[in-house]
Amino acid sequence: xxxxxxxxxxxxxxxxxxxxxxxxxxxxxxxxxxxxxxxxxxxxxxxxxxxxxxxxxxxxxxxxxxxxxxxxxxxxxxxxxxxxxxxxxxxxxxxxxxxxxxxxxxxxxxxxxxxxxxxxxxxxxxxxxxxxxxxxxxxxxxxxxxxxxxxxxxxxxxxxxxxxxxxxxxxxxxxxxxxxxxxxxxxxxxxxxxxxxxxxxxxxxxxxxxxxxxxxxxxxxxxxxxxxxxxxxxxxxxxxxxxxxxxxxxxxxxxxxxxxxxxxxxxxxxxxxxxxxxxxxxxxxxxxxxxxxxxxxxxxxxxxxxxxxxxxxxxxxxxxxxxxxxxxxxxxxxxxxxxxxxxxxxxxxxxxxxxxxxxxxxxxxxxxxxxxxxxxxxxxxxxxxxxxxxxxxxxxxxxxxxxxxxxxxxxxxxxxxxxxxxxxxx
Amino acid sequence: xxxxxxxxxxxxxxxxxxxxxxxxxxxxxxxxxxxxxxxxxxxxxxxxxxxxxxxxxxxxxxxxxxxxxxxxxxxxxxxxxxxxxxxxxxxxxxxxxxxxxxxxxxxxxxxxxxxxxxxxxxxxxxxxxxxxxxxxxxxxxxxxxxxxxxxxxxxxxxxxxxxxxxxxxxxxxxxxxxxxxxxxxxxxxxxxxxxxxxxxxxxxxxxxxxxxxxxxxxxxxxxxxxxxxxxxxxxxxxxxxxxxxxxxxxxxxxxxxxxxxxxxxxxxxxxxxxxxxxxxxxxxxxxxxxxxxxxxxxxxxxxxxxxxxxxxxxxxxxxxxxxxxxxxxxxxxxxxxxx
Numbered sequence: 001x002x003x004x005x006x007x008x009x010x011x012x013x014x015x016x017x018x019x020x021x022x023x024x025x026x027x028x029x030x031x032x033x034x035x036x037x038x039x040x041x042x043x044x045x046x047x048x049x050x051x052x053x054x055x056x057x058x059x060x061x062x063x064x065x066x067x068x069x070x071x072x073x074x075x076x077x078x079x080x081x082x083x084x085x086x087x088x089x090x091x092x093x094x095x096x097x098x099x100x101x102x103x104x105x106x107x108x109x110x111x112x113x114x115x116x117x118x119x120x121x122x123x124x125x126x127x128x129x130x131x132x133x134x135x136x137x138x139x140x141x142x143x144x145x146x147x148x149x150x151x152x153x154x155x156x157x158x159x160x161x162x163x164x165x166x167x168x169x170x171x172x173x174x175x176x177x178x179x180x181x182x183x184x185x186x187x188x189x190x191x192x193x194x195x196x197x198x199x200x201x202x203x204x205x206x207x208x209x210x211x212x213x214x215x216x217x218x219x220x221x222x223x224x225x226x227x228x229x230x231x232x233x234x235x236x237x238x239x240x241x242x243x244x245x246x247x248x249x250x251x252x253x254x255x256x257x258x259x260x261x262x263x264x265x266x267x268x269x270x271x272x273x274x275x276x277x278x279x280x281x282x283x284x285x286x287x288x289x290x291x292x293x294x295x296x297x298x299x300x301x302x303x304x305x306x307x308x309x310x311x312x313x314x315x316x317x318x319x320x321x322x323x324x325x326x327x328x329x330x331x332x333x334x335x336x337x338x339x340x341x342x343x344x345x346x347x348x349x350x351x352x353x354x355x356x357x358x359x360x361x362x363x364x365x366x367x368x369x370x371x372x373x374x375x376x377x378x379x380x381x382x383x384x385x386x387x388x389x390x391x392x393x394x395x396x397x398x399x400x401x402x403x404x405x406x407x408x409x410x411x412x413x414x415x416x417x418x419x420x421x422x423x424x425x426x
Numbered sequence: 427x428x429x430x431x432x433x434x435x436x437x438x439x440x441x442x443x444x445x446x447x448x449x450x451x452x453x454x455x456x457x458x459x460x461x462x463x464x465x466x467x468x469x470x471x472x473x474x475x476x477x478x479x480x481x482x483x484x485x486x487x488x489x490x491x492x493x494x495x496x497x498x499x500x501x502x503x504x505x506x507x508x509x510x511x512x513x514x515x516x517x518x519x520x521x522x523x524x525x526x527x528x529x530x531x532x533x534x535x536x537x538x539x540x541x542x543x544x545x546x547x548x549x550x551x552x553x554x555x556x557x558x559x560x561x562x563x564x565x566x567x568x569x570x571x572x573x574x575x576x577x578x579x580x581x582x583x584x585x586x587x588x589x590x591x592x593x594x595x596x597x598x599x600x601x602x603x604x605x606x607x608x609x610x611x612x613x614x615x616x617x618x619x620x621x622x623x624x625x626x627x628x629x630x631x632x633x634x635x636x637x638x639x640x641x642x643x644x645x646x647x648x649x650x651x652x653x654x655x656x657x658x659x660x661x662x663x664x665x666x667x668x669x670x671x672x673x674x675x676x677x678x679x680x681x682x683x684x685x686x687x688x689x690x691x692x693x694x695x696x697x698x699x700x701x702x703x704x705x706x707x708x709x710x711x712x713x714x715x716x717x718x719x720x721x722x723x724x725x726x727x728x729x730x731x732x733x734x735x736x737x738x739x740x741x742x743x744x745x746x747x748x749x750x751x752x753x754x755x756x757x758x759x760x761x762x763x764x765x
Contacts, residue, residue, distance in 0.1 A: 059539075062561045062579055063518075124692040182538045188454035189461055197450035201443035208439050212432040263623075279559055279580070280538075391623035 035153035036162045038213040039146055040169030045206035046109060047170055050135070051177025052199040053116065056185060060192045065123055082133075084374045086140040091370025092235050094145035101145035101152070101366055102216035108142025109210055111135070113203035119196045144370035149214065151357035152365060157302060159357055160309070163350030164298020171291040175284065235367045243359040244368055248375045250414040251352060254314055255379030257407035259321070259387050259400065261286065264341060267324050267396055272333055282338065289342020290349075297346040298354070306355035307418045313347025314411045316340045321404040325397065352376070464492035465736065469510055469757060476500045476513035478522045478548045483764045485527075487517050489737035490757035498529070498550065503723070503763055506740070506754045515550050519562045521721075522546070522762040524571030526599055530562035530578075543576050545599045554602055559593050564670065564719045565760065568632035568639075573656070574599055575630035575639070594627035594641060596656070608641065611654065614662045615645075622646070627661075629670035629719050630654075633677050640671045640680060651680070651700075668700065670719035672728075674745070678702055681710075681720040681728050681745060689715065697730065699745050708747040721761050731759045 094104040115135040122128045147163075154162035184195050238244055259267075265282040301309040320340035323333060353369055360368030383403075390399035427435075464471075471494045476485060484506060488499040494512035498520060501508050517529035518541075527546035532539045541558040543565075560580035567574050575596045596605045605611075608627040613620040626644040633639060639654045643661065651668035652661040672681045680702060683695035693715030699708045710728070720730040728745050731738040736757035743751045755761075 055538075058579055059561055062563065126691055178538065184451055184454075185539075186534065188451060189457040191451065191454035191457075194447075194450040194454035198447040201447040204443055205436075205440055208436055212427075212436055266623075388623045392621055395621060396623070 032158075032162055032165045033153045035214055036150050036166055037169075038209065039150055040166045042109065042206050042210045042214070043146070043166060043170040044173035044176075045202055045209060046112065047173030048177040048180060049116065049199045049203040049206060050112065050139075051174045052181035052184075052195055052202070053119065053135075055178035055181045056192060056195050059185075060195075061125075061128070064190060064192045083136060083140045084378055086137050087144060087370050087374045087377070088367075090141035091144040091148075091366040091368075092232065094148060094366035095235070095364050100216075101149045102210070102214055104366070105142040105145040105149065105214075106207065106210050108138045108140070108145070109203070109207045111138030111141065113138075113200065113207050116196055116200035116203050120193055144373060145366045147353045147357075147369045147373075148365040151353065151369070152362060153215075156358060159354040160298040160301030160306060160351055161295065162298070163354045164295040164301075164346070167298075167346070167350040168291050168294040171287050171294065175287055175291065235364060238360065238364055238368050238371060241359070244356070244371070246417055247352075247356050247359055248372050250410075250418055251372050251376040252379040253410040254407070254414060255376040256383050256386075257403055257410050258317065258380050258383055259403050260380060260384040261341075263384065263387055263391075264320070264324075264337075267400060268334055268337055270396060271324055272329060282334075285335070285338030286341045286345065289339045290345040291342075293343050293346035294350060297343070298350055301347075301351045301354060306351050306358070307415075309347050310351050310355060311411055311415050311418075313344045313351065314407060316347065317344040318404060318407050318411065320344070321400055321407065325400060325404065461491045461495060462493060465490060468492070468736070469507070469755075471499060471510040471512050473514065474511035476511055476515075476550060478525050478527050478546065478550070478762075478764060480764055484761050485520070485522060485764065486740070486755070486758045486761040487520055488512060488757065489759060491736060498527075501755070506758075513550055515546070517760070519565040519576070520760040520762065521565045521567050521574075522764070523567040523569050526567050526571035526574065527762070528565045528567050528574035528576060530558060530565050530576055541578065543574070543595075543597070545574055545597070554597070554599060556595070556597060556604055558595075559606075563592070564594075564629050566630050566632060566719070567762075568636060569634045569675070570632075570636050572598065572600055572636050573632055573639075575632070575641075577628040577630070592626045592628040592644075594630055596630060596639070605659075608654070608661065610659070612658075612660045613643070613652075614660060615650070616663060620645075620663075627652075629672075631671050631673045631680070631719070633673060640673055642669045642671065649685070651682070665700070665705070669695070672720045672722060674722050674725055676725050679745065681722070683716055683718070683720075697728070697743070699728075699747070710743055710745070710747055711749055712741070712743055712751045714751075721763070723763055729754070729761050 090104055090108065094101045112135050115131050115138070118131050119128065122131055150162055150166055151159055180198070181195050184191050184198060188194050239248070261283065265279065268282060269279055297309055297313070317340065320337045323337050352372065356369055356372045357365065387399055387403060390402055394402070468490045471488060471490060471492055473494065476498055478485065480500070482503050483500045484503040485498055485500045488494055488497055488510055496516045498513045498515045498517055499510040501510050515529060517531055519530040521528055525548040527550065529544050529546055531542055531544060533542055541560065541562055543556045543558050544552045545554040547553050558576060558578045560578035562576060562578050564577040565575070573596055575594065577592055577594045580591050580593050594608045596608070597603065609625055613625065622645050624645055628642050630639050630641045637656050639656065641652055641654060641661070643650045643652045643663065648666055649669050650663040651665045651671055652663050654661040667684055668682045669685070670683050674681070678701065680700045682698055682700060684698045685694045686696045695715045695717060697710040697712050697716050697720065699710060714732060716730050716732065718730045720728045723729050723742065726745050728743050729740055731740055734756060738759040739753050740755040740758045740761055741751045742754045743749060
């Protein structure tokens with residue numbers, strides 16, 4: 001592949017015994033690695049494809065097929081557990097054989113791409129549910145290897161920015177998808193089949209870009225660690241390394257206090273009475289802020305330290321909770337809350353991966369990232385269950401207050417635990 | 427492969443895929459022309475005057491292909507197969523009583539569709555407009571014509587999101603006052619105040635007293651029949667496994683769809699009638715799964731929609747469990763009877 005690893009074979013970063021990658025400090029790359037741009041493009045295209053489907057799905061079920069979509073989400077709980085297993089398996093598979101990240105990620109993108117044309121054939125809830133589950137399995141499979149590729153193709157000192165660029169491109173795709181989908185619906189009559197066909201074509205382009213423009217196999221960097229074929233035991237031993245365990249524990253603790261997006265929008269709507277017409281636009285506000293701030297937050301993470309920015313992101317979330325708890329009713333409230341919510345994602349999503357990458361040996365990069373992601377995802381799922389229960393028992397304000405307190409305590413604890421002794425060098 | 431080859435491969439593939447994508451869009455947009463042509467053998471529809479006070483008429487959304495697709499049309503209630511008179515007013519869902527109509531419409535915006543509920547007077551002129559937060563599902567007007575209610579599906583905004591919720595709203599059409607969501611009502615469940623984040627309401631039906639209504643409340647994976655009070659803003663649970671209730675004109679019975687164990691998840695419902703005094707349930711003689719809020723044609727006849735060749739067809743059935751379903755209208759949905 002012409003877009004060789006920007007770190008080039010000449011300066012392989014030596015992996016130390018405990019897995020931390022040391023690197024000649026201070027040298028700053030002007031550009032983001034071509035691999036990162038290629039992966040960002042793949043994500044952008046894939047997100048256009050998947051968000052097209054997501055955007056029209058409720059309409060398709062109700063208006064197109066005449067189905068009642070209620071109770072459709074009942075399997076989400078079961079599926080979350082399965083998805084966690086897939087994620088871990090994807091991470092492990094990608095590491096085996098010295099870096100098959102590209103091919104496992106490609107498999108994940110491929111599975112999701114195959115699901116789109118299948119939607120044309122399914123006309124009842126059960127098959128549609130299964131197809132969506134397969135789609136998400138593909139997403140679970142690809143996330144960790146993709147993030148591993150991003151981290152492996154960027155020098156440690158600019159990894160935050162690399163992840164920031166990737167997340168910004170990813171979010172841009174998510175914002176574009178619904179626009180394309182509704183444009184097609186507008187241009188056609190009952191054009192759900194056209195939406196699914198176009199979505200499938202777009203997804204195939206995404207897979208092609210991955211196959212053609214993302215370097216595969218073992219890159220120059222993955223050598224010393226890659227030669228040793230990572231075993232399941234090595235993967236499990238990852239959790240015994242103190243650094244990764246701390247990161248995972250912190251991601252889990254903070255995840256447990258991260259109220260799920262839909263609750264945030266619901267609370268926002270209750271507080272200020274967002275007109276129903278605008279309710280569906282609230283997630284777009286978060287996404288727009290995420291898109292605009294992702295690169296900046298990544299750069300800041302490179303400069304100030306990843307943990308500082310990661311925790312600052314949670315402070316932004318805490319501020320959003322705080323605003324929702326106050327009695328301030330200004331017109332700026334929804335904008336401010338959504339800005340803070342987007343800032344939270346910008347400062348945490350990619351930054352966490354950048355931080356975790358520093359702590360995982362290259363040969364186990366996908367596995368390590370999968371462990372952190374899975375821990376965080378499960379914690380957030382648990383939080384949404386707990387929050388729902390707390391809402392039932394105490395009401396929305398008290399439930400949010402409890403979450404805010406929990407978030408504050410977890411953030412404080414993590415800032416003490418993770419005070420970066422090593423990161424000062426980066 | 428050299429870089430050049432890769433780019434060529436990608437360009438060629440994109441060109442091929444773009445052709446497929448374009449063809450699918452063109453194919454779907456050509457449907458517009460086909461749907462504007464009258465289907466052979468379909469119901470005859472002509473433009474004319476439709477009012478909500480003409481006695482003995484049934485007004486509904488016409489789904490037959492042709493220039494009047496999706497418009498409110500009327501036929502004699504005694505002869506639903508007669509030629510249809512189309513009003514020019516397009517609705518997704520509709521109901522009417524005592525000269526008041528509620529029509530749930532799509533509004534085609536520059537980016538996405540939004541929805542609204544419009545209140546119609548007897549001449550189908552719009553008197554009020556309300557935003558509807560999602561895809562319209564059920565619509566009802568109280569027997570007095572003073573209140574209108576509608577339900578919308580809301581949700582599906584996360585990645586491959588599969589979690590949907592419903593929002594049921596009630597408007598006082600005399601004052602314009604809107605209750606945007608029944609979730610603001612106090613809930614008495616099994617005699618105790620109940621609060622939960624996962625509460626959903628749908629399928630409102632009104633009694634004649636301008637105060638009482640019935641609806642479905644769902645929480646923790648179960649559905650409940652609730653009786654609501656518009657004055658005290660309270661709903662009380664009465665019974666489980668009742669969806670889309672429809673109160674009989676004499677106020678004594680409720681037709682509803684019930685989840686029957688052992689049926690496939692895709693088609694789980696059967697029609698039942700509940701006697702409100704004895705609380706006895708009677709299964710109706712419709713062997714298929716019905717996903718509709720039935721409409722009472724009179725005190726002993728029900729109408730409901732089932733999927734048909736052109737969207738939906740209307741069927742008629744006695745409310746006492748006897749008889750056989752009879753198709754009374756093809757390509758029709760959301761009927762309302764003008765007494």
